[in-house]
Every structure is written in structure tokens, then in C-alpha cells.
Amino acid sequence: xxxxxxxxxxxxxxxxxxxxxxxxxxxxxxxxxxxxxxxxxxxxxxxxxxxxxxxxxxxxxxxxxxxxxxxxxxxxxxxxxxxxxxxxxxxxxxxxxxxxxxxxxxxxxxxxxxxxxxxxxxxxxxxxxxxxxxxxxxxxxxxxxxxxxxxxxxxxxxxxxxxxxxxxxxxxxxxxxxxxxxxxxxxxxxxxxxxxxxxxxxxxxxxxxxxxxxxxxxxxxxxxxxxxxxxxxxxxxxxxxxxxxxxxxxxxxxxxxxxxxxxxxxxxxxxxxxxxxxxxxxxxxxxxxxxxxxxxxxxxxxxxxxxxxxxxxxxxxxxxxxxxxxxxxxxxxxxxxxxxxxxxxxxxxxxxxxxxxxxxxxxxxxxxxxxxxxxxxxxxxxxxxxxxxxxxxxxxxxxxxxxxxxxxxxxxxxxxxxxxxxxxxxxxxxxxxxxxxxxxxxxxxxxxxxxxxxxxxxxxxxxxxxxxxxxxxxxxxxxxxxxxxxxxxxxxxxxxxxxxxxxxxxxxxxxxxxxxxxxxxxxxxxxxxxxxxxxxxxxx
Amino acid sequence: xxxxxxxxxxxxxxxxxxxxxxxxxxxxxxxxxxxxxxxxxxxxxxxxxxxxxxxxxxxxxxxxxxxxxxxxxxxxxxxxxxxxxxxxxxxxxxxxxxxxxxxxxxxxxxxxxxxxxxxxxxxxxxxxxxxxxxxxxxxxxxxxxxxxxxxxxxxxxxxxxxxxxxxxxxxxxxxxxxxxxxxxxx
Numbered sequence: 001x002x003x004x005x006x007x008x009x010x011x012x013x014x015x016x017x018x019x020x021x022x023x024x025x026x027x028x029x030x031x032x033x034x035x036x037x038x039x040x041x042x043x044x045x046x047x048x049x050x051x052x053x054x055x056x057x058x059x060x061x062x063x064x065x066x067x068x069x070x071x072x073x074x075x076x077x078x079x080x081x082x083x084x085x086x087x088x089x090x091x092x093x094x095x096x097x098x099x100x101x102x103x104x105x106x107x108x109x110x111x112x113x114x115x116x117x118x119x120x121x122x123x124x125x126x127x128x129x130x131x132x133x134x135x136x137x138x139x140x141x142x143x144x145x146x147x148x149x150x151x152x153x154x155x156x157x158x159x160x161x162x163x164x165x166x167x168x169x170x171x172x173x174x175x176x177x178x179x180x181x182x183x184x185x186x187x188x189x190x191x192x193x194x195x196x197x198x199x200x201x202x203x204x205x206x207x208x209x210x211x212x213x214x215x216x217x218x219x220x221x222x223x224x225x226x227x228x229x230x231x232x233x234x235x236x237x238x239x240x241x242x243x244x245x246x247x248x249x250x251x252x253x254x255x256x257x258x259x260x261x262x263x264x265x266x267x268x269x270x271x272x273x274x275x276x277x278x279x280x281x282x283x284x285x286x287x288x289x290x291x292x293x294x295x296x297x298x299x300x301x302x303x304x305x306x307x308x309x310x311x312x313x314x315x316x317x318x319x320x321x322x323x324x325x326x327x328x329x330x331x332x333x334x335x336x337x338x339x340x341x342x343x344x345x346x347x348x349x350x351x352x353x354x355x356x357x358x359x360x361x362x363x364x365x366x367x368x369x370x371x372x373x374x375x376x377x378x379x380x381x382x383x384x385x386x387x388x389x390x391x392x393x394x395x396x397x398x399x400x401x402x403x404x405x406x407x408x409x410x411x412x413x414x415x416x417x418x419x420x421x422x423x424x425x426x427x428x429x430x431x432x433x434x435x436x437x438x439x440x441x442x443x444x445x446x447x448x449x450x451x452x453x454x455x456x457x458x459x460x461x462x463x464x465x466x467x468x469x470x471x472x473x474x475x476x477x478x479x480x481x482x483x484x485x486x487x488x489x490x491x492x493x494x495x496x497x498x499x500x501x502x503x504x505x506x507x508x509x510x511x512x513x514x515x516x517x518x519x520x521x522x523x524x525x526x527x528x529x530x531x532x533x534x535x536x537x538x539x540x
Numbered sequence: 541x542x543x544x545x546x547x548x549x550x551x552x553x554x555x556x557x558x559x560x561x562x563x564x565x566x567x568x569x570x571x572x573x574x575x576x577x578x579x580x581x582x583x584x585x586x587x588x589x590x591x592x593x594x595x596x597x598x599x600x601x602x603x604x605x606x607x608x609x610x611x612x613x614x615x616x617x618x619x620x621x622x623x624x625x626x627x628x629x630x631x632x633x634x635x636x637x638x639x640x641x642x643x644x645x646x647x648x649x650x651x652x653x654x655x656x657x658x659x660x661x662x663x664x665x666x667x668x669x670x671x672x673x674x675x676x677x678x679x680x681x682x683x684x685x686x687x688x689x690x691x692x693x694x695x696x697x698x699x700x701x702x703x704x705x706x707x708x709x710x711x712x713x714x715x716x717x718x719x720x721x722x723x724x725x726x
Contacts, residue, residue, distance in 0.1 A: 369631075370631075371579070371629050372628065372629025373628070376627050376628065380624065383623050387616060388609060388611070388616060392610070395603055396592035396602050407593070409607070414580045414604045460562075460701065460724035460726045461568045461598070463564050463590075492689050492690075492696040492698050495698060519559070519560065519684070521687065521702065537591065538559050538560055540562065
């Protein structure tokens with residue numbers, strides 16, 4: 001019974017770049033050593049060094065090459081010049097740490113989608129504990145195919161080996177003929193016997209010693225007497241012997257994903273247009289969402305970090321109204337946020353982090369009224385916020401105050417279930433405009449009186465003037481008789497109100513309802529502290 | 541809908557009238573009827589005249605109301621309404637244009653008409669004059685009929701109620717089924 005799976009991505013640094021630029025998969029690609037100029041080095045650019053103040057061209061070394069380049073005999077360790085001599089069509093890219101880190105995490109997360117216990121074996125290598133997966137997925141070959149599929153979903157191509165030990169599984173993955181290689185139980189030693197000793201990644205000294213003894217394969221190493229190896233080579237020799245036998249002595253170290261998942265993209269040119277930047281953001285988000293989708297997770301918060309040509313950074317946090325793993329709404333929200341808060345300089349690097357969470361699927365009730373889909377709602381709210389400003393958008397909430405226009409705004413988030421407001425709203429028999437606590441709960445607001453004819457009157461609306469307009473009022477006694485140039489036809493009042501007398505924001509006012517000569521029915525207010533008259537609004 | 545007019549889903553409805561004619565009270569009644577069913581509604585408020593206290597007293601669950609304040613920018617209000625009617629799920633999108641109604645090209649009116657048909661949203665436009673012309677399925681005009689005052693003594697101390705009536709200017713579906721006159725309590 002296989003117990004471990006090994007997921008191996010060959011030529012990993014090249015695969016990490018191909019994941020970011022899929023068009024390079026079919027072309028010979030070589031990765032150059034990291035330069036002092038960092039990821040901004042262009043395709044044809046060569047990092048330079050200075051000797052005695054004079055710039056001199058440094059030598060670019062190949063650190064990795066993809067399969068197409070290796071067919072053209074391009075190998076790591078060559079100079080770029082030599083590699084181009086062997087392969088004139090060679091495409092080179094600088095080694096970028098973010099690409100490698102993102103691809104490494106993507107590989108591990110893809111393996112995590114198959115088994116909850118995985119181990120990080122290094123760049124391009126992940127070990128999977130497959131115990132118990134047979135009942136869930138099937139035989140070892142099916143588990144291997146599932147691993148290959150998941151890794152392909154995050155943009156990498158992997159070979160998978162399954163065996164009783166991690167070492168045997170790794171050898172099977174590296175030396176197998178197909179994408180999935182399964183070593184049956186008890187056949188580990190026989191399968192490993194033909195594998196070259198170089199596959200063990202031994203230290204150079206140990207490899208040279210064994211080479212000097214004429215040991216070329218793992219089978220030959222496994223045939224050596226263990227006691228003799230211990231005497232001559234010490235613990236390193238014993239460990240190599242164990243590996244040759246396909247035995248794991250190291251403990252399994254489970255890998256847990258980081259709290260934030262990041263994808264980054266270095267740019268070869270400076271971008272100063274949001275439209276162009278949106279294309280880059282979409283590419284990075286696609287990779288991020290593929291990683292999330294591979295393990296059925298969603299993001300509830302995004303953090304974007306833009307490297308600037310000026311040397312600084314521009315960082316923005318975008319909290320998502322609901323967990324999502326779709327590129328389009330994420331891109332819309334990021335672009336709208338960047339429109340409102342543009343970077344101060346041209347952009348040279350893009351990094352997006354997502355906080356992954358597991359979503360719980362829910363089903364709407366049969367009697368639940370239709371509501372905007374969360375994805376549509378969050379998008380339209382973001383667009384509206386960009387249009388009118390975030391402060392001018394939301395649901396009003398009345399403040400517990402006697403001040404007539406006291407309210408605040410909250411983010412629009414309608415409750416999911418319907419509530420019967422009429423039943424609650426008809427309790428009590430308060431008179432209109434009675435001083436009552438002004439809360440957001442309609443049940444605590446005064447109910448409407450019943451008309452003698454049986455017809456239930458509805459509430460008259462007030463159209464407010466914000467801010468209240470100062471008015472020139474002519475009075476007789478206390479009563480207004482002229483408002484600006486208009487005669488007062490009828491009026492009622494005063495309705496006296498005051499509040500916050502214990503504070504510096506104390507207020508006191510008399511309110512009058514008046515009908516003006518042009519037919520308008522409006523509310524006037526006289527500030528009793530200053531004596532000024534204001535036009536509060538119109539009844540309509 | 542009971543006593544007040546009901547905007548038609550998937551169509552444009554217009555309420556026009558002068559100051560203090562009852563158009564805003566009709567608007568609040570429509571919003572109340574929608575949110576009392578548990579459906580969300582949106583109000584695009586061009587001149588920021590919406591009074592949350594009046595709305596709460598009219599029975600509107602403010603949590604289900606999206607209020608968009610446009611700072612007297614009519615072009616912004618039209619764009620906001622255009623965005624909202626393209627978002628399926630809102631039962632009612634109300635556009636309060638205030639006292640100065642902008643000119644709306646016929647093409648834009650048809651664009652709104654087809655947008656609300658596609659998303660099945662009721663678009664209710666309130667203003668001094670009609671805006672969308674033949675694109676509106678229902679257009680009514682509000683008029684004030686009377687005012688009643690009240691108070692303990694001979695001199696009234698407060699406004700009691702206002703009576704308004706409606707006149708149908710345009711209707712695709714025949715005579716409306718609601719009574720023309722309404723009492724609005726202050």
C-alpha cells in the first residue's frame with residue numbers, strides 16, 4: 001500500500017516564470033542569476049557592476065532552463081553567451097524571488113487540495129501523505145492523477161510518484177516514464193536499484209568518495225555493508241544508505257499555508273496608466289484565484305502593493321463585502337479603489353495578497369424575497385462610491401436625539417429576511433410630532449392616527465433643505481407674516497424644541513408650519529439662541 | 541398596494557408636481573411598500589432633500605434602503621440611477637430630481653427603459669416636470685387639495701394633515717386602481 005506521494009515540478013524556476021508568462025511554455029527559456037538591479041532588468045538587459053568607478057558588464061549565468069532549452073543543450077551553469085551560441089532562439093528572464101515563492105506556495109496549496117497532510121520538500125517538490133485517500137479517491141494511480149490535475153490547475157506541470165517512502169516516491173517521480181508512477185509495496189529496492197546516485201543530491205565530498213569506490217547507482221550503494229559505511233563515512237553514509245534502500249528516517253513535517261496568499265508580478269516597463277495596470281492586475285488575480293479555486297477557498301480581503309519607480313510603495317487594503325474567488329469583481333473593486341487613490345508615481349511591480357477563508361454554502365429560503373446577488377451588489381456599491389463618494393452612500397440611521405435632522409450613515413447591508421413592519425409600527429397611539437426617542441426602530445416611532453372616515457392617513461414627507469437656509473422673516477408678535485418676499489397665508493406654531501443644554505452644542509428652536517403666497521407649505525425654525533430664522537424644508 | 545400608487549416592475553413611472561403637492565409623500569409610500577415586503581430599494585437623491593425621520597415615521601425600514609446623495613449634480617444622479625437599474629435584485633430604484641429637471645435625450649430615456657425591462661426593476665422618477673417622455677409606462681401629477689390645522693385653542697399650533705389628489709398623465713395599462721385623493725398626516 002502506498003503511503004506517500006511526491007509531486008515534482010521539473011526545472012522549477014523556469015516553470016515559475018512560465019506560470020506567469022504562459023506564452024513561454026513552448027519556447028526555449030533560460031533563467032539568469034539574480035542581478036544587483038533586481039527584477040527590473042529587462043529582457044535583453046544585462047546587470048552591470050562597477051570596478052573603480054567604471055561600469056563593467058557582469059557575466060550572466062544560467063541558473064535554470066526549461067525542457068525546450070535543454071533539448072538545445074542549454075544547461076544551468078553556462079554563461080548566457082554560451083547558451084545563446086547553442087540556442088539562438090533562447091529567451092532569458094531574470095530570476096525573481098516572488099515568482100519562485102508564489103509558484104512554490106501554489107504547488108503546496110494544490111497538494112493540500114488532495115491531502116490535509118503535506119510536506120514542503122523544497123523548490124518544486126511536495127510530499128503528500130496518502131493514507132486514507134484510497135477510500136476517498138481510489139487506487140494510488142487515481143490519487144496520482146488527482147495530484148497532477150490539481151497542480152495543473154494552478155499553472156504548473158508535475159510528475160507524481162507514489163511509494164511506501166518519500167525517497168522512493170521522489171525517485172519514482174523523477175525517473176518514471178509517465179506523469180504518474182506507482183511503486184508497489186515491497187518493490188522499492190528493486191525499483192531504486194537502477195537509479196543513478198546523482199539523484200540523491202549528496203554532498204560533493206560524499207558523492208566523490210562513493211564515486212571513487214565505483215558506486216554509480218543506488219542499487220550498488222544499497223549493496224554495501226552498513227557497518228562498513230558507518231565506520232568510513234559516519235552518519236552521512238548511513239543516511240545515504242537508508243535513502244538508497246528507500247527508507248525515510250527524517251520525521252514528516254506537515255506544512256500549513258500562510259495566513260495571506262500572495263502573487264506578484266515584476267514589470268519590465270513603468271506603467272503610469274490605470275488601464276494598462278488593470279491588465280496586469282487581471283493577470284495576477286487570475287493566478288491568485290486559480291490557487292484559491294484549487295482548494296475551494298475564497299478571499300475576504302485583498303491587499304495590493306505597488307512598487308513605484310520613485311523607489312517607494314503604494315499599498316491599499318480592499319475589504320470585500322463577501323468572500324469571493326472570482327477575478328472580475330475583484331478586479332473591478334481594485335481598479336475602483338485605485339481610481340480613488342491613484343499611485344503617486346509610475347508602477348514597476350505589482351503584488352496582491354489575499355486572505356483566504358473557507359466559505360459555507362447557503363440556500364435562500366422559499367419565501368425570501370429576491371435581493372441583489374452579493375457580487376453584483378458589491379460591484380455597484382463600489383462604482384457608486386467612486387461616483388458620489390463613499391460618504392454619500394449607505395443606509396441612513398436615526399440618531400437617538402431630539403434634533404430633527406440627526407442621522408448617520410452606515411454601509412448598505414440589507415438584512416436577509418423579511419420583517420412585518422406594519423404590525424410593529426401600529427402599536428401605541430402617540431400624537432404626531434410628539435417628543436419621542438428617535439431611534440432607527442420603526443416600532444418606537446409614533447404611529448399614525450386613524451381618520452374618522454376609516455381611511456388610514458399616511459405620513460406627510462418633509463423635503464429638507466441642507467443646510468437650512470437663512471431666511472428674512474417679518475413677524476407680528478412671534479408669528480411670521482412674511483418670508484423673504486412672500487406673504488404668509490396661514491401658519492401654525494410655535495413648536496418648541498431644545499436639547500443638549502448640558503453641552504457646548506446646546507440648541508433651542510421654535511418651529512412654525514406656514515403656507516406661503518406661492519402655495520408652498522414649509523417649515524420655518526427660529527433659533528432661540530441667536531434669534532435667526534431658517535427655512536428647514538418643504539412639506540411635500 | 542392599497543391606497544397609494546404602485547410603480548410597475550420593469551417599467552418607468554413618473555410622479556410630477558409642484559412644491560407641497562404630495563409627490564415626495566407618494567415616493568415614501570412606494571418605498572415603504574417595497575421594503576415592508578423585505579425587498580431592497582434605492583433612492584438617488586439629487587438635491588439631498590430626503591428626510592430619514594420622515595421615512596422612518598412613514599414605516600420605511602431604513603436598513604433596506606440604499607440612499608445615494610448626489611450633491612445637486614443632476615448628471616451624477618442620472619448616472620447613479622443608470623448603474624442601479626442595471627443591478628438585478630433591487631425592487632425599486634427611485635430617482636428624486638428635485639425642482640430642476642434636466643433635459644434627457646430620447647436615446648438615454650430608451651436606454652433606461654430597456655435596462656429596467658431587462659432587470660425587472662421598477663424605476664420611479666420624481667420631479668417638477670416629466671423627464672422620460674414616452675418611455676414612461678405611467679405618469680401621474682400630484683395636486684394639493686387642502687390643509688387642516690389643529691391645536692387646543694382657536695389659533696392652530698400645528699399642521700394636522702394635507703389632502704392631495706393625483707391626475708394620470710400617461711398610463712399604458714388603463715385607469716389606475718387607486719383612489720385619486722390621499723390624506724397625509726403631519
